[in-house]
Amino acid sequence: MNDNEAQALISQEFLQSIAADRGIRPAELEVLSLSLSGISTTAIASQLDISEDLVRKRLSRIYIKFQIEGRGPVKFAKLQQLLHNLYQTHLASEREPKIGVMDTGLTDNNSDLQITTHPLNPLHNSLPTSSTTHNSPILNRIDWSEAIDVSIFYGRAEELAQLEQWIVQDSSRLIAVVGLGGIGKTALITKLKQQIQPYFDCVIGRSLHNAPPLENLLADLLKSLSHPQEPELSEKADEIIVQLISYLRACRCLLVLDDVQTILRSNDLYGRYLQGYEGYGALFRRIAEEQHQSCLVLSSQEKLREIFLLENPSRPIHSLKLEGLKPEDAQQILLGQNLTGKQSWQELIQHYRGNPLELKLIAATIQDIFNRDVAAFVKWSTTVSYREILDEPFQRLSALEKQVMQWLAKEEKALSFQQLRAKIEEIATSDLIEALESLRGRYLIEKVKTQDTNELLFTLQPVIKKYVTKYHLPSAQKI
Ligand SMILES: Nc1ncnc2c1ncn2[C@@H]1O[C@H](COP(=O)(O)OP(=O)(O)O)[C@@H](O)[C@H]1O
Ligand SMILES: [Mg+2]
Incomplete structure (x- = not known):
């Protein structure tokens, strides 16, 4: 499609209405209209008696309003294509009977004909018509x-x-x-x-x-x-x-x-x-x-x-x-809470996997109980877990998933599939696979690889392990 064809295909009336919908100003519309008719930037500048720079500025504002990305001439080609498509959709909608929005039941990959009202005016034409939507309440x-x-x-x-x-x-x-x-x-x-x-x-x-x-x-x-x-x-x-x-x-x-x-x-x-x-x-x-x-x-x-x-x-x-914050960003949270004992910050951040909510909560505890000193807390090698974060996802687990979590919490080391299979004998292998997949889908278990054999192992991050041990294991088994 060359420039002239594009202009020939798009009526001035449609251009005006779509420009109004996109918040394009009359001066910008003038430039758009001339550009679409294939006139060069230099010729537009001289015809409108403005600088070429201003022509380009107006065009770039038009690109923004149509969300056109890219560089140089590609942008203009994209804009032409977009306008052409919108115009074809508009014509198709004009040809359809105006009986409001109809579901054709199609999942639309190739048909513009699904849209049965004006494309800028979807609900039974209950919005102002597009030519008056310059201040349409829906915009912005x-x-x-x-x-x-x-x-x-x-x-x-x-x-x-x-x-x-x-x-x-x-x-x-x-x-x-x-x-x-x-x-x-x-x-x-x-x-x-x-x-x-x-x-x-x-x-x-x-x-x-x-x-x-x-x-x-x-x-x-x-x-x-x-x-x-x-x-x-x-x-x-x-x-x-x-x-x-x-x-x-x-x-x-x-x-x-x-x-x-x-x-x-x-x-x-x-x-x-x-x-x-x-x-x-x-x-x-x-x-x-x-x-x-x-x-x-x-x-x-x-x-x-x-x-x-x-x-x-x-x-x-x-x-x-979404993973936890990077260590340098997570540090900002500890800094914001005026914590000290910097030599232990990395350890604390890694222990809580950069989870900003957990870090905020533990930072408050360290402020309160350890006089703001992270090192004094880390020294105890303990983990504080938070029911307010984990109760809800744990409650959603299936019985088997809970069982897998309990086994993983009891073990100090990560377990391979085979080891896990041996521990939970009474269930079908396929059920165990489903449970593990499901727990991965909830981001509750971690996967690690052994360095020597490259074997895949499953484990819980410390906070989750502590939570399961504390709240979901019989007291005799608690660590
Ligand atoms: N990038 C971040 N920088 C600083 N604080 C953050 C950041 N992301 C989250 N937080 C804080 O961590 C807490 C948990 O974040 P939130 O977005 O509510 O988590 P989610 O929606 O995943 O449960 C909130 O207090 C939030 O302000
Ligand atoms: Mg949230």
Whole structure:
């Protein structure tokens, strides 16, 4: 497609309406329009009687508003392609009967025809029409419940860069940030939101810590998306998901759902939904598979099966397993608590695997009981474990998983699969494999390799070992 063809394909009226939706100013639209008709930067500058530099500046603002990344001429080609695609979608929607949003039942990989209303106006045309959406209430809307304070935030530059790459540059549709309680998921996604919100028309964050039924969450999300208008909610969750996805197509939204583990089942293997909450799985799958321009970010203490199954380097679905803070960043936490005995800081950080919540808690104990001296505490070679972090994930374990945890806690050394198999004789080998996999899916067991034979061994990190020993072993077996 050359420049002239692109311009011929896109009507001026459509260009105006999409420019209004993206907050493009009239002066920028003028430059866009001339560029699309194939006129050079020099010619545009002379035609508009402005400097070439200003033409380039206006173009770069346009790229930002369309979230076009890249360099030089590639950017313009991408913009042309994007406009062309949006225009084709718009024409397709014009050809369809205007009966509101319809679910074709397709998982859309190749068909624009699924969108049955104006792509910028998804819900029964209940939003202002695109030509009047310059001040559309949906643009630049931030609705973040229970925001946490991240004014003190150390490290995580690589994780933030990776997430930004997936979400902003690669336009991923579903991302999960997973890891143990206290490892910093909520803090990280809050920081991420601050960093990438300019790329989105709206940003909505919710915590699932009260395990809301899917219908309630969907109603809440749609309410926020259609604010200040009241959404016309369908009766069935399936239909509301269709409505939601229409919004996700029309606007670039960042949706964040924190603490997804609360809707997962107890006494079962990892990542299975509570009874009555299976619809969440369908929601995540549809958001991952259908075509739209938004992104859903989830945080969970357990690996999520949808993501695990759908993840593939070529798909816009990713998960980030969050490890503890790097030693130099974890040190900042101890520094912030005015601790002394620096020669023992590394040992303490390694013992708690850089988990910022555990480090904050142990730092408070060291302040209180050891007069701020980390060395005085480390000398005792003891571990303090925290029920507030581990009770909840432990309760979700299946009976067999609990048994495996208990065996691993009792042993001083890490155990191979064979050794573990010998200890828990009464169960089928396949059940033991499932239990180990499930515990890995909850990030509760560590894998290590022997140096000499390269054999794989399983063990618990000290805090978890202490927790199991203290609270889940008969007292005679406690270490
Ligand atoms: N990068 C960080 N720098 C400083 N403090 C952090 C960092 N990440 C987390 N924390 C702190 O550690 C605690 C646990 O973090 P949080 O994000 O709530 O963990 P999670 O959501 O994984 O359970 C919070 O008090 C938080 O402020
Ligand atoms: Mg959290």
